Amino acid sequence: MVTPMIRDPTGFLRQEYQALVDQSLDWKMRVLSGPSTPWCQIDGKRLLMFCSNNYLGLSNHPRLKAAAEEAVRTHGVGSGSVRPIAGTMDLHLELERRLAKFKGAEASLVFQTGFATNAGLLPQLAGEGDLIISDELNHGSIIDGVRLSRADKAVYKHADVEDLTRVLAHAEEHSPSYRRLLVITDGVFSMDGDIAPLDRIAKVAKDHGAMVYVDDAHGEGVLGEGGRGILSHFHLSRSDVQVEMGTFSKAFGVVGGHVSGSQDLVNFAFNKSRTWLLSGSHPPPVAAACLAAVDVLEQEPQHVARLWELTRRFKRSMKDLGFNIGRSETPITPVIVGESRRAKELSDRLMELGVFALPIVFPMVAKDQARIRTIMNAALTDEDVAFAQGAFEKAGRELKIL
Ligand SMILES: Cc1ncc(COP(=O)(O)O)c(C=O)c1O
Known part of the structure; x- marks a missing residue:
């Protein structure tokens, strides 16, 4: 008699986790006790925050906190439903109206998160019989949105407009039957801090009849006039870039995603995006705090002016010290050290010296490109930035990076 093989249905959970631990690829949660301010209490230690996405320090801004508190008083702590049924409150509509005005768009639609925006909208904008053309370094939420879409996918070399042109021309020549072409790019690339050449991308896309979708998660509140984002930075119009996606979780200091563009786009997006239709809407304090963030901007x-002043100063001094800070043009400044082990050692030493800046290692970046990703924050003082530089210099010399 053959003994039936007994499966262990959940054994993979421990095995796969252990494999991550063995390669030091597992995430360890660092715990903030208190707000995300320049000096934070992290894992019980007072540290200078140097890697949050809270670019403008708005996550602890008094006007945002007061707006959230007031909304709890007037609207409660939950919306009670998904947006299309009973979960649209006046606060949500007011936020969309104000955001669209700030962005210079006909309309905006707020999603629960930036990830939900990409994962919910992209599969509706393109599907079977369409082609999505994506920068090779686009964010994971775009990658997942593209996967969900069932559209054909082509990847072009990072920020390489010539390669994008080649892909578009190839599609035109070999697959003229595609219904729609969609070019998608991050506005600011989160690991390197470089800016997509959106003006040239938009031009090439127009020449080939393709729609352009930009994920401006790291450009809003940072680039362009008063932080209006990448379209403002390049003086582009809504006919150049038809879909602008963004998030409230970074410079706006709260949480939430949005898409901005034409009224047609917004009508389409809210009637079709499954993450919007089938997931509870923002609690009132979240919507109110996002609204207050738009007011503050x-x-x-x-705040935006200060962010850039500190960014320029920090980049200059890190370069002068001899660090490799890559190709960043924005407040994301990577400090590239090579192997993962080196980046981890540097991060650990920085933490001992009082600076919280985590390593980014393979597979998030290439094996020899491990780095500490620093992100500037407008709420830091001159002394704070000097303190961080001092810590980088000391740790860099001790570890023979300098
Ligand atoms: C480029 C980019 N797009 C989208 C997202 C997702 O945004 P959210 O945090 O609002 O889900 C992120 C966040 O890491 C991002 O960096």
Whole structure:
């Protein structure tokens, strides 16, 4: 008699986790006790925050906190439903109206997160019989959105408009029956801090009749006039870039995603995006805090100006010290050290010296490109930035990176 093989249905959970631990690829959660301010309490230690996405320091801004508190008082803590049924509150509509005005778009639609925006909208904009053409370094939420779409996919070399042109021309020549072509790119690339050449991308896309979708998660609140984002940075119009996606979880300091563009786009997006239709809407304090963030961006331009002042100063001094800070043009400044082990050692030493800046290692970046990804924050003082530089210099010399 043959003994039946007994499967262990969940054994893979421990095995796969252990494999990550063995390669030091597992995530260890660092815990903030208190707000994300320049100096934070992290794992019980007072550290200078140097790697959050809270570019403008808005996550602890008094106007955002007051707006959230007030919304709890007036609207409660939950919306009670998904947006299309009973979960659209006046706060959600007001946020969309104000955001569209800030962005200079006909309309905006707010999603629960930036990830939900890409994962929900992309599969509707393109499907079977369409082609999505994507930068090789696009964010994971775009990659997942593309996978869900069932469209054909082509990848062009990072920020390489010539390669994009080649892909578009090839599609035109060999597959003229595609219904739609969609070119998609991050606006600012999150690992390197470089900016997509969106002006040239838009031009090539127009020449080939393709729609352009930009993910401006790291450009909003950072690039362009008063932080209006990448379209403003390149002086592009809505006919150049038809779909602008963004997030409230970075410079806006709260959480949530959005798509901005024409009224047609928004009508289409909210009637079709499954992540929007089938998932609960933002709690009132979230919507109110996002609304207050738009007000702050409009009325307090000093935060964006300060972010850039500190960014320029930090980049200059890190370069002068001899660090490899890559090709960044934005407040994301990678400090590239090579092997994963080196990046981890540098991060650990920085933490001992009082600076919180985590390593980014393979597979998030190439094996020899491990780095500490620093992100500037407008709420830092001059002394804070000097403190961080000092720590980098000391650790860099001790570890023979300098
Ligand atoms: C380029 C990019 N797109 C989208 C997202 C997702 O945004 P959210 O945090 O709002 O889900 C992120 C966040 O890491 C991002 O960096």
